[in-house]
Structure formats: C-alpha cells, structure tokens
Amino acid sequence: MQLVCLAHAGGTSVLYRDWQRALGDATQILALELPGHGARRAQPVCTNWPELIDALCSDLLGRLDPARPFALFGHSMGALVAFRLIHALRARGAEEPVWFGASGSVAPQCRVRETHWLHCSHSGMVDKLRLLGGTPEALLADHGLIDYLLPVLRADFHLCGTYPDHGGDDEAPLNCPVTVFTGRDDPATARESDVIRWRDVTRGACDFRRFEGGHFYLSAAPAALLAQVAVALERGRVSCGRAGAPDSGGTAWVG
Template identity: 55%
Template sequence: MTSSNGLPRMSDPLILVCLAHAGGSVALYRDWQSRLPWFVQARMLELPGHGMRRSVSPHTEWPALIEQLADELLALVGGAPFALFGHSMGSLVALELMHALRERGERAPVWFGASATISPARRKHETHWLNCSQSEMIACLRERGGTPAELLDDAEFVDFMLPILRADFHLCGVHPAHIAARADAYRTMPPGMSNTSAMLDCPIDVFIGRDDPATANRADVDAWANETRGPCAVHWFDGGHFFIDTAREAVLAAVAKALLLHGQPAQRAQPVRGVAA
C-alpha cells in the first residue's frame, strides 16, 4: 500500500524529535506534523530557557544540559523508535544526545537530520559570547538572518533576548572543547568495551542553505561524514541560514524520503551498540 504522496506505507509510527536553533523555539516546527507522511509523529524537545520554557534558566555547560535533555528525550519517546532533527545549534544538541544515549546503553535513533551547521569537528573554539558587546551579538544575528531588522533595532526586544542568546552562543562556541573531552573519554575506556569509538552508527542527512555564510565551506559541511560509520548525505537548498522556512516544502520532502529510507521496521529493531546499562 502507498500513501498519498506515492511512498510505501509503513505499519509502525516513527517519532521525529525536533530541536531548534540558538535563541529559537520549537515553534519553528509548528506545521511539520501536518506536512509529514502519516507514519511520522513529530514531537518537540524545547531547551530550558526557550519558548514555553522561557522562565527556566538556560544552561551554559554541555554536561548539565545533555543530562537533563537525555532524560526528557527518553520520556518523550517512551521506548518507541525515533529519529532526531536539529536546526543549527539544535544539530549540536542532537549529536550530544546520541552520544549520551549510547553511553547509557539506550536505543539509538534510526536517523539524524543535521541542519544549517558545519561539522562540529570544524567549528572554531570561542569563549567570548557570555561577555561580548551587545553590538557584536546583534551584528551576528543580522548576518545570519531570520530575525526581522525592526526587532534587532528594538532595544526592549534585544534586552529580553540577550541572556538566552549569550548562553546559546557560548554553548556553540565551547562545543569543540566538549567534543575533545568526549573523545579523550572514549580513548580511556577499559579494554574490551565495544563503545570505544567517537563515531556513531546512525545515518545522517545534512541540510544546508546555498546562501548561508555560516556553511559556505563545503569541506566543512562534508566533514559530517566523519561523525558516523553509517551513510551520510548532504542536501542543498535555496536560501540562507533559515532556508528551513523559505524552502520548507523541499526540506520536508527530503526529510520524508530520508525517514522512509532509514526508518524501516527491520532497522528499527537494531539494538544500540554501546556499553550495557
């Protein structure tokens, strides 16, 4: 049997967990459920300090953030097969969640969609975002696009958003140091443990805007393939950093095809390769 878009139907639903960009909210995905194939259930994982969780203090350290989100992710999927999709900073968070789940001996996602960011191994280490000037932060936001100019000119809006933006940009900036520490931890695991590689097994599809200056270097984008032993494909779309909005139909079509390809029931049954809980 096939669905209305001509793709084969699958008997079991697949949960797609979505994570948003720095300073953003999972409202970015508000209409994804209605546009994805019937076998996909879109669910949102909002970071502390963002969106409806704005009253909660944001994290500025990776271990504490991922420890909390890993618990929330497991509760969200409830043992069902799932996939992850992250836009910009959300891609880094999703990557860390996969490593955290593997270290816990939990089920791995069947697929990971990394959007609007270069390979984490190619990112620059930056430590200044918590204390940088307001003008530098605004200049960065203007370059990336996605935030209306009138909002960036609104002092009240900027004051409201600055704490969460500082926290998020800081996390992105120090991520290279975090992955270096994780790699050291893998290298020091006791002999005989199967979970001794910094590489994942999950298939990855990378989504990039052709006009996004943050991902202009194709070698930095292609380096995502070094994060997994599974297949990795790169998809280019018209638009800048927020092509996920401007090229939404094309993005959703690519996501749907990837989920169909990698979300088959036989693949979903595969246990995670990792340290036993």
C-alpha cells in the same frame, strides 16, 4: 516513527510547528525545548554542555516510546545538541536513532572556539544575528526586545563557541545514516570542507542536501526540506528491523 527536533540558538519549538501536519500521522514530532526557551522560559538557561545534555536526555527518555523507532533532526545549534544527545542516550544504554538530520552547521569537530559570547555587547549580538539572517530588521532595531533576549542568546552562542572537543573512547562513530542539510547562501556553512566532515561521525551513509536560501532556508521554503526528511524517515521505518546493523558507508552531494 518519532522525530525529535531541536531548534537553533535562541530558537524554540515554534520552528517545527507545521511539521506534524506536513509529515502526517505516521510521524510523531517531539520538539525539545531547552531550559530558558519557549515553554521552559521560566527555567534558568544552561551555559555548560553536561548540564544541558543531562536535562534534555532525562526529558527525552521520559517522552520516547521504546517500542517505536525514533530519529533526530537539529538545525544550527540544534544539530550540535542532537549529536551530543545521541551520544548521551547511547551512554545510558538506549538505542541509537534510525536516522540523524543535521541542518545549518559545520561538523562538530570543525567548530571554531569562541569564549566571548557571555559578555557580548548588544551591538555585537545584533551584528551576529544580522550576519546569519532570518531576523527582520525591525526586530533587530527593537532595543528592548534584543535586551530581553540577550540572556538566552548569550548562553546559546556561548555553548556553540565552547562545543566539546570531538573524539574519545565515549564517542565511537554512530551507526545510523546521517543527512546534512545546508542553504546555498549560508555564511555559517560556506566552507564546504568543514561541512563534509560530518561523514566522519558515522559508520553509516552520509548524504548532503543543499537548498536555495541562507541560514534559515528551512523557514523560507520548507516543502523541499520536508520532502527529503519524509524520504529519510520512510527509509528508517523500513530498516528499523535491522537494529544494530549499520548502513553501508558513503557520501553523496545533491543539490
């Protein structure tokens, strides 16, 4: 199994640095880095979706082993990127993943449009990061560090705020099962009605898992999340022989 992982806004593949060891040799972690992030920090950041998805799609197709099944997991902005990436792969004639894990995000069709992030002030960005949690107060107080990160943060939050409208002939529902992961105290997913709309993006089963913690629950206590991811991947291994056959639809809340 190949598990493609995508991080949150401003994040890097470091978010998944311990997943390979935790999930074992049967799963290969492919953590994608966005242009301008992490190992690709020398590249210009992307501020529009077609450019970003085209770059990531080409990168992923060059790394995936077509003889092995694959799944995707994305946290926060990474969930939106992964969702668009699945549709881009399908448009290019590639197979769908056997599973998609969407973490820390409301359903794509429920995104609130925000167009101010490219010109957001230093203080405005700090306020947003403080609301989401996960960033130590000492780092938020480091004016030089925040200014260094601003181009990436502005670009990523702009992408989140200008997410494409859902629907259209090129976005038929997925066939793969979807699992939605959220933190109980996450303000980004506090509106349950916006989270549950993930069930509309797939013909397959859609399950929901809640964990203790806020927006970055997956870093605070990864063991419980990884146990659920391992179960989903094992089911994918078992079912991958039924390529093209959607799982029976359904919705279940756990946690």
